[in-house]
Amino acid sequence: MGRQPCCDKVGLKKGPWTAEEDKKLINFILTNGQCCWRAVPKLAGLLRCGKSCRLRWTNYLRPDLKRGLLSEYEEKMVIDLHAQLGNRWSKIASHLPGRTDNEIKNHWNTHIKKKLKKMGIDPVTHKSLSNTTEQTQPDEQPHQPMQEQHQQQSFPLEKDPKFESQNDQNKEQEKPETSIESSTITEAKEEEQIMTPLFDSMELMNEFCTDEVPIIEPNEILVPSAPSTSPTTTTTSSSTTSSSYSNSSNFLEDLLLPDFDDYNDNNIDNNNSSMTLWDDDFIRSLNWLINDDDDGDRNQVFDAPLNQYPKVIMDSESWAYGLF
């Protein structure tokens, strides 16, 4: 028996998501949490395949996403992680809170690759280009993660004192092997080696690793308190959002939203991660969002006002940039 396709493609919509579709998906996930993705489109009233819904959610709509270009520090981390892990984008992304594998992959292909080449570094092997041309043909050979290359080369990033100290710390934390199968142990060890210094950097940024984030339930989404309630103009990074919002159909822009820019300025920099409940205006706005649906049947399902949910935890930047 052949494998069933992930979805019946007949009659399913493809291409860019519209604001209306996003609204339905957000509505559904916020209400029901993430469940069987195959069932999501049907239940949410979307003419999309479940896979498409999952991608849209994980890569764009997820509340804990950051938007905008990667910071210099994030870029360094990506380079370092890529040197160790190769093209395992999801693993790399798991070390960068709020970033998706797709985002990192795109950023790597469009920005970092070029930068490294300019610097005379082969983006595949992370070795000096003059050396690699003699030894390998980078683009034709599968990438060998640096761990497997015994980390012979000296990459500029490793000269960063922060990373050096992390590596030293790493060595100290290496544990003797047990009787577990060697392949498993090397894999685990590799992971451990990579994770340890990065967890430190997570602490440094006072953030969390997306791998550690459980499935987001509606009652877990929190928003930072808004120092200013005046709805401000959108930030520059919001222009990088989906083309679906390029016109006036950006339904979320009309909401009365906390000023996340102010929040970021005031709190992010000094590592103040305090979170509070949404203010009433915001709750009312989102409530409007949830209930503003022309499908009466689904309104019955979702008719619990959002402000009845105990707490809504949310990352400021992601919702500020990604949605609002």
Added chain:
DNA sequence: AATACCCGCAACCGCAGGCAT
């Protein structure tokens, strides 16, 4: 101003792995 070209990013595609039966 119009057209061609380039680039970045969102979305798609197909495969692989994990899990249940």
Added chain:
DNA sequence: TATGCCTGCGGTTGCGGGTAT
């Protein structure tokens, strides 16, 4: 063990905006 389902992953594509001519 075999089979089917679901999800995650990495590579690729194609659209849309920006820039050059």
